[in-house]
Amino acid sequence: xxxxxxxxxxxxxxxxxxxxxxxxxxxxxxxxxxxxxxxxxxxxxxxxxxxxxxxxxxxxxxxxxxxxxxxxxxxxxxxxxxxxxxxxxxxxxxxxxxxxxxxxxxxxxxxxxxxxxxxxxxxxxxxxxxxx
Amino acid sequence: xxxxxxxxxxxxxxxxxxxxxxxxxxxxxxxxxxxxxxxxxxxxxxxxxxxxxxxxxxxxxxxxxxxxxxxxxxxxxxxxxxxxxxxxxxxxxxxxxxxxxxxxxxxxxxxxxxxxxxxxxxxxxxxxxx
Numbered sequence: 001x002x003x004x005x006x007x008x009x010x011x012x013x014x015x016x017x018x019x020x021x022x023x024x025x026x027x028x029x030x031x032x033x034x035x036x037x038x039x040x041x042x043x044x045x046x047x048x049x050x051x052x053x054x055x056x057x058x059x060x061x062x063x064x065x066x067x068x069x070x071x072x073x074x075x076x077x078x079x080x081x082x083x084x085x086x087x088x089x090x091x092x093x094x095x096x097x098x099x100x101x102x103x104x105x106x107x108x109x110x111x112x113x114x115x116x117x118x119x120x121x122x123x124x125x126x127x128x129x130x131x132x
Numbered sequence: 133x134x135x136x137x138x139x140x141x142x143x144x145x146x147x148x149x150x151x152x153x154x155x156x157x158x159x160x161x162x163x164x165x166x167x168x169x170x171x172x173x174x175x176x177x178x179x180x181x182x183x184x185x186x187x188x189x190x191x192x193x194x195x196x197x198x199x200x201x202x203x204x205x206x207x208x209x210x211x212x213x214x215x216x217x218x219x220x221x222x223x224x225x226x227x228x229x230x231x232x233x234x235x236x237x238x239x240x241x242x243x244x245x246x247x248x249x250x251x252x253x254x255x256x257x258x259x260x261x262x
Contacts, residue, residue: 036222039215042247049204049254052192059188082173089166096163124177132185 027110031088034081042077079124084117158217165214173205179203192258201259208251216244 019025048066051058065071091109094100100109179200183191194200219240227233 009139030221035215035218037176039219042212042215046247046250046254049195049251049258052188052195053254056188056192059192063188063191069137079177086170086173089170093163093166124181129186131181 023110023114024106027088027113031085034085034088037081038078038085041081044074044078076121076125080117080121083120083124084113087113087116141169158220162214162217165210165217168210169207169214172203172210174206175203195255196258196261198259201255204255205252208248208255210249212244212251216240 009074016029018027046064048062051062064095091100091113100106179194183194186194195204220237223233223236223240227236
């Protein structure tokens with residue numbers, strides 16, 4: 001390795017705690033948090049699929065848990081995280097084209113991400129509860 | 133160290149430490165898997181909602197349908213590839229100690245691979261029976 005010099009203790013750039021919270025900043029943080037939540041939530045998908053493939057009785061147990069109020073709470077949260085991450089991702093796609101970096105546009109994107117994720121999550125669950 | 137009398141040029145110290153030539157790989161893969169996962173997730177939401185209220189046997193029958201199985205397989209591959217890169221970025225942002233970082237990055241791959249194989253195996257088993 002070419003580490004010929006000991007590391008210098010240069011000042012680091014300030015992190016989250018120094019800034020006044022702004023909606024754009026919160027949506028950025030939430031994008032990362034929902035991503036991490038979706039990551040660990042794949043365990044639910046794996047268990048659901050694996051029990052479905054294993055036996056009707058074990059699948060019924062998982063199905064029953066997901067149908068309970070606690071299971072429903074997890075699924076509603078998970079679907080919101082997925083949709084919020086999706087809208088945040090669409091926002092990133094716009095930024096990838098070099099557009100949408102103005103202050104007003106960034107704020108609009110932040111609002112749309114939040115409103116879009118809440119409304120679409122609500123829509124899905126209204127459909128779910130009306131067909132079940 | 134190269135001083136005025138040394139035959140070594142500064143080039144000696146930087147050779148082999150340059151770009152790995154894969155600089156935009158993760159960026160581009162993350163965009164492609166994002167687009168794919170988004171489209172597949174929207175299709176699968178319809179499938180999942182259609183299993184609501186069904187008993188276990190009927191729900192399993194839906195998952196075993198060829199088109200549903202293919203969508204699920206694509207979704208798993210795309211989604212897991214996406215989340216692995218995403219978690220790698222998070223780890224690299226927050227874990228600076230070299231040993232812990234290497235371990236965390238390894239665990240990230242182990243977790244992603246395990247979830248992927250379990251999901252893929254389950255979907256294939258549902259389709260092919262046995």
